[in-house]
Each structure stands twice: as structure tokens, then as C-alpha cells.
Amino acid sequence: xxxxxxxSVPVWEAGHVTGYDAEWQLCRRAEDDLLAGRxxxxxxxARALVAVGLLTPERAAAVVGRYRRAGQLRGLEDPRExxxxxxxxxxxxxxxxxxxxxxxxxxxxxxxxxxxxISTREQTAITVRLTPAxxxxxxxxxxxxxxxPSEPNLTVTDDxxxxxxxxxxxxxxxxxxxxxxxxxxPLPAHTKWITVFDQRIELAAEADDVSVLIEKFDxxxxxxxxxxxxxxxxxxALSTPSxxxxxxxxxxxxxxxxxxxxxxxxxxVKQVAAAAQLLHGESVAPxxxxxxxxxxxxxRAARDGRLAAQAIGAITPYFxxxxxxxxxxxxxxxxxxxxxxxxxxxxxxxxxxxxxxMFTITATDDRGNEYIGGFTEFNNxxxxxxxxxxxxxxxxxxxxxxxxxxxxxxxxxxxxxxxxWEDSS
Amino acid sequence: VTGWDGLAPTELPIRCGQQDxxxxxxxxxxxxxxxxxxxxxxxxxxxxxxxxPCLDLLDAWNRHxxxxxxxxxxxxxxxxxxxxxxxxxxxxxxGSSAAYSSSLVVRPRGGRRRAPRRLMxxxxxxxxxxxxQGGGFGWTSYSPLSGxxxxxxxxxxxxxxxxxxxxxxxxxxxxxxxxxxLPERLVATVIAAWVELIDTFDVRVxxxxxxxxxxxxxxxxxxxxxxxxxxxPVDLTLAxxxxxxxxxxxxxxxxxxxxxxxxxxxxxxxxxxxFGRLCLSAESTxxxxxxxxxxxxxxxxxxxxxxxLD
Numbered sequence: 001x002x003x004x005x006x007x008s009v010p011v012w013e014a015g016h017v018t019g020y021d022a023e024w025q026l027c028r029r030a031e032d033d034l035l036a037g038r039x040x041x042x043x044x045x046a047r048a049l050v051a052v053g054l055l056t057p058e059r060a061a062a063v064v065g066r067y068r069r070a071g072q073l074r075g076l077e078d079p080r081e082x083x084x085x086x087x088x089x090x091x092x093x094x095x096x097x098x099x100x101x102x103x104x105x106x107x108x109x110x111x112x113x114x115x116x117x118i119s120t121r122e123q124t125a126i127t128v129r130l131t132p133a134x135x136x137x138x139x140x141x142x143x144x145x146x147x148x149p150s151e152p153n154l155t156v157t158d159d160x161x162x163x164x165x166x167x168x169x170x171x172x173x174x175x176x177x178x179x180x181x182x183x184x185x186p187l188p189a190h191t192k193w194i195t196v197f198d199q200r201i202e203l204a205a206e207a208d209d210v211s212v213l214i215e216k217f218d219x220x221x222x223x224x225x226x227x228x229x230x231x232x233x234x235x236x237a238l239s240t241p242s243x244x245x246x247x248x249x250x251x252x253x254x255x256x257x258x259x260x261x262x263x264x265x266x267x268x269v270k271q272v273a274a275a276a277q278l279l280h281g282e283s284v285a286p287x288x289x290x291x292x293x294x295x296x297x298x299x300r301a302a303r304d305g306r307l308a309a310q311a312i313g314a315i316t317p318y319f320x321x322x323x324x325x326x327x328x329x330x331x332x333x334x335x336x337x338x339x340x341x342x343x344x345x346x347x348x349x350x351x352x353x354x355x356x357x358m359f360t361i362t363a364t365d366d367r368g369n370e371y372i373g374g375f376t377e378f379n380n381x382x383x384x385x386x387x388x389x390x391x392x393x394x395x396x397x398x399x400x401x402x403x404x405x406x407x408x409x410x411x412x413x414x415x416x417x418x419x420x421w422e423d424s425s
Numbered sequence: 426v427t428g429w430d431g432l433a434p435t436e437l438p439i440r441c442g443q444q445d446x447x448x449x450x451x452x453x454x455x456x457x458x459x460x461x462x463x464x465x466x467x468x469x470x471x472x473x474x475x476x477x478p479c480l481d482l483l484d485a486w487n488r489h490x491x492x493x494x495x496x497x498x499x500x501x502x503x504x505x506x507x508x509x510x511x512x513x514x515x516x517x518x519x520g521s522s523a524a525y526s527s528s529l530v531v532r533p534r535g536g537r538r539r540a541p542r543r544l545m546x547x548x549x550x551x552x553x554x555x556x557x558q559g560g561g562f563g564w565t566s567y568s569p570l571s572g573x574x575x576x577x578x579x580x581x582x583x584x585x586x587x588x589x590x591x592x593x594x595x596x597x598x599x600x601x602x603x604x605x606x607l608p609e610r611l612v613a614t615v616i617a618a619w620v621e622l623i624d625t626f627d628v629r630v631x632x633x634x635x636x637x638x639x640x641x642x643x644x645x646x647x648x649x650x651x652x653x654x655x656x657x658p659v660d661l662t663l664a665x666x667x668x669x670x671x672x673x674x675x676x677x678x679x680x681x682x683x684x685x686x687x688x689x690x691x692x693x694x695x696x697x698x699x700f701g702r703l704c705l706s707a708e709s710t711x712x713x714x715x716x717x718x719x720x721x722x723x724x725x726x727x728x729x730x731x732x733x734l735d
Contacts, residue, residue: 021635023635024635024638024639027635027636027638027639027642028639028642030639031501031639031642031643031646032646034501034505034506034643035501035504035505035643035646035647035650037505037506066494066497066498067497069494069497069498069598070497070498073498073508073509073598073601074505074506074507074508074509075506075509076506
């Protein structure tokens, strides 16, 4: 893994812009909302103000917290306040060992395709696709295959002969019965091979040939650029199904316009609004979108993705106090899934409510196509975040390389993954 | 207008242990009238005895007597959405989780008497100050008032407390759900405390300026909406000590300059609008006479109005 630190610019710090009292404006809006009997919706505004350095995370969180209590006392809670950006919890994230399997095993009820084995200090999981055997339609004829159990058992034996029970965890909404078998206990680090359904799988020793580029965003670029950056994060977050917060982008835009950072009639604001429409599934004239979002729109309806999987097994250094492990990608005709784990640096400061800048996953291939990842499955807990990011379109089948961007408002890591997959059934 | 003009004495009936007690507010002081030896009772509670709801209320009051969160959470006036009251039969609705709620059971005036109940074991922290010393937090002088009753001094030079102790979340909400007009008097207490801090150029004031301005803005807007259905945006300037209160209209906006003490002198006594005029300031001239500076709905020149009690 090649790691390049692209910038030595100090991490962003909140400052104060003269002429606009952000904390006061936030309070004033909350007071107006309370008086009007409207839900007090400060989160997105506060986060926007923090993103451009007009308010410190601590002050923003204090204001939001106070008025949240005031709203609750009146039954005027922001109904969507829990839809905040997703920042992984703090945890120790160890480098993963990811082994591609590419084996298909025939069983009485169908086939099991073993994609890869992901092993960390905390967990070992085998990513699979289950395919039930086709059954004759004539009910009077003997069945050619056994019915597939609802949760087929899988037992793993390691190189010491120890048997490990597993638990199946299906991927939601997948028509190919994809999922993971998670071992009851992680495999020891020195495990060289395992046996699954009598198939021996040699575990990989090192990560694949990927490079990681860490960039700390320049905090001195001016509020307009910071605002645009934040709006991009807001847009990217809209691809996460549970973050269908229609008001998030307009609220952030309105905050920037109110602060005099963006012109409400500017091209940037119009393009952001058009991109938000696109992400909400509406049709948008390509001319209204920036080139990036035009690319997203162009690939949106594509169904030409390969049916393939590739292990990555890379872990980034810390950027904005985050560390992300990219485990593997799975391609299908209609989308691309990224299996990842992420964690904030233990001991790093986390300001509740608004201080956590959003963490998003996007990608670009070497043919210039843009992909927006939404968190379709994730668990954020004491061991950090573990999840699946599903990109909005399949990867161009002719692409040879994928740059996966992991971004916050303050920094990003780009993991360059050479695509070397071949179709698998 | 200073002190507690416009706020009549009130008392809150409380079921304290097996007895009906009263917590009395008068002239800026909150008194647990039936606890002549409050310090001893606090000590007993600290040693494991059942808490005394009257003293819990008194201590909670003291903890938040200069807590600006009170002004954020409390109602701004009749124009605002009323607070949601938990419970079915009482203006005081004890919460369900925090220590303070564990012991406060209040019988509403004229309402059905409720049996005392313990929601959680003990009242850790609510009636005991930091370090576990009963009454050792905030206004610590509990001395007899007219021969009996524990009291919290709310007037005079306050020894301030700064926000809730850890684990006291929700305590303000419960205080604001108390009946008998106590929430309004708690708001007045906090306002009075901060007027004094401002007047004495306390070092905490600059950091709290936005909160003070917001507290003033919310209450002023509630007044303006009820007064003249103001729809124009309002720009509020927090006037410093000695600066003149003013209101004017310019470029479709209403410019208002008021000191925070407007809340104490005008809003708390209920003088914000008088005879259809907005009151900018009020001062007592003695002899039961008050002189108000007022403006009409046209926001024309201020005119003096005098109120005399015969």
C-alpha cells in the first residue's frame, strides 16, 4: 500500500468571519421557529456554519442542544434530526486480511459462491452468494433439488483443525442471496488456510497493490469554496437510503446565502439544486448539472456492470481522525458494492449533534465516470463502523481502475484500486 | 421598576413524605416553609434517609437560578406554543428518570392528592451539593425566615451557580412544569441574576451575550406579534448599560435597541404593552408611581406614561 500525503496544510480550524454573527443567527432562527410553532431545525444550518468556519463545533452543538430541548418541551422536535451525517465511532481498526476465493461449491439445494474471506483482529467473515437450484415448475414431477434452507449452515475448519460455527448475515435487497458468514470468533492472525465445504482456501498474507492518497483540504480557500465542499458532502450523503433528508441541501444553501457566502442566484446554487433533484430520482436536464453530476446521471440507468468480485484489503492512515479499511468490491450489472470498515481515532474529539462532519464514499473510474456511494448497510458501534456502500450505478465494464474517495469536509483519502476482475457467475 | 414588582407571592403545595407541605415564593425568595431545620434534613438524606421533596425543589431552584438554559426552555409568553406537560392531573408533572424526579410529588392546588412515590432509589445529587455536603452548593445560606422555614436568597448579591451538575439533565424541564406560577418566577429570578451580572461587568457576560440577546429577542418578538402583528423583520441590538432604548422602522425592517434589563423592568412585571403602546423602559419614581417610556404602533416618538397606585 503506497501512501502519499498530499498536503501539509494544518487541519481546518473554526474562525470568525466579521459581519455575520453565526451563533446569533442560529439562535434567532430557533426563536422564530419556537414562536411560530414550527419544529426547530438547526442541525443542517449549524453544520453548514461549522463547515465554513463561522461557528465552532462546540458553540454550534451548544445552541442546537439547547433549542432541541426547547423544541422537545413543546412537541416541536425536528422529526429528522437523527438523520445526521455518519461519522464512525472511535475504535481501533486493524488492517484486514482479505482473500479472494472465487470458488463455487455445488450443494443439494444449489450453489455457494465464495467471494472472499475478510479477517481482522476483531472478526472473520466469508462473503458469499447463494444460488438456489432451479426447480421444475410441474408440481406432479419429482423435485430435482432439495429446497434451500432459509439460512444454510456453513462450518469453517482452520489449519489447526478447529471448527468454527458461523452466522449468516444477508445483504439487504439483493436478488442474488448475497451475504456474509461471520465466524463466532475471529481466526488467529497466523491462520494460513481454512476449509469450507471441503474446499481449502489459502488466506492472503498482504494487501493488494493499491495506493492511498491523503489530502487535507486547504482551510484557507475562502468561505465560498468551503461552502461548496460542504454542499457536495450533503449531496453525496443523500445517496444513503436512511438519509433521505430532502431539506438538508436547501437548508445548507439557505444558510450560506443568509451568511452572504453564496449568491442564491449563482450557478453553483442552481447546480446544487439540480443535483439534489437528480439524487431524489427526478429527471434533470443535463445542462443544469455540473460535469460531475452529468456523469452520475449518464451512468445512472446503465446495466452493463460485470458480475464479479475483487478483494482489496487496504487500510488508510488517519485523515481527519478517521481510518477506513476497504475490504472488497462486488460488481453486478446494476450496481457496485464496497465492503468497508471505518473508525475514528481512539481519543479523538467527537462533538455530538453537529461537530461531526459527514463521511461520504464516492468513486471515479479511469474512464471519467463518477459514482456516488450510499451506505446501504452499516453498523456503527463500539468497534467502529462496518458496512456496505452501494454505488448508484455499475462500474463501466471497460474501466481498469477505480479511485475510491473517502471524504469529510476537512480531508479525504483516495484509494486507487486496479480492477483486475473477470466475470464470475 | 426593580425587584419583584408585578409578581405576586405564590405557594406550591407539595406532598413531602407523609405530609402536605408548601413551598412559598415571595419577593424573590423561595422558601420551604415547613422545613425549619433544612440543613439537618439534608444531612439525613445524605446519610440515606428518604429525600424531602420540598428541599429537592429548593435545591433544584438554586442550581438553576442563574442558568440561561431556563430562558431558552421557558415560555416566551402567551403567544408561544405552551410547554408540553407530562402527567394527567397535575401542573407539576414529575419526570421519570432523573434523580430530581424521584422524590418530587406535588399536589396541585385543589387537585386530587397523590400518594408519594419513589420512582428511583434515592435522590443522589439533587439535594446534595458537590462533595456530598448538604446545601453546599450555590446559595448555601439556609436560615430561618420570620422564625421558620428554609430559604433561598434570590435577591441581594448572589453567589451564582453555573448550570446543572452532571446528572441533572431534565431538572429545568421539571421546574418549568411546576404549577402555581413558579416557572414564571424562576424565569424572573434568572433574568434578575443576569441583570446584576451585566451591571457589575461580570466576566461571564461577554461569553453569554448571544444567549442574553436571544432571550430578549424571543420575548420581544412574542410581545410584538401580540401587540401589532409585526411581520417586518426585527433587528435587535442589545443596548449596554446607560444606552437609550429605541425602536424605529427603516427599509422595511424594525430596528430595536433594548437592554437586557428590559426583561426585568418591563417584561416580567407585565408592562410590555400598556394601553396599546409598547413600553421601552419603566422606572419607579417612588410613592407607588411608575414612569414608562412608550411608543405607539406607528413607532413614532416615545412618549411618557405614568402609572400611579392610589
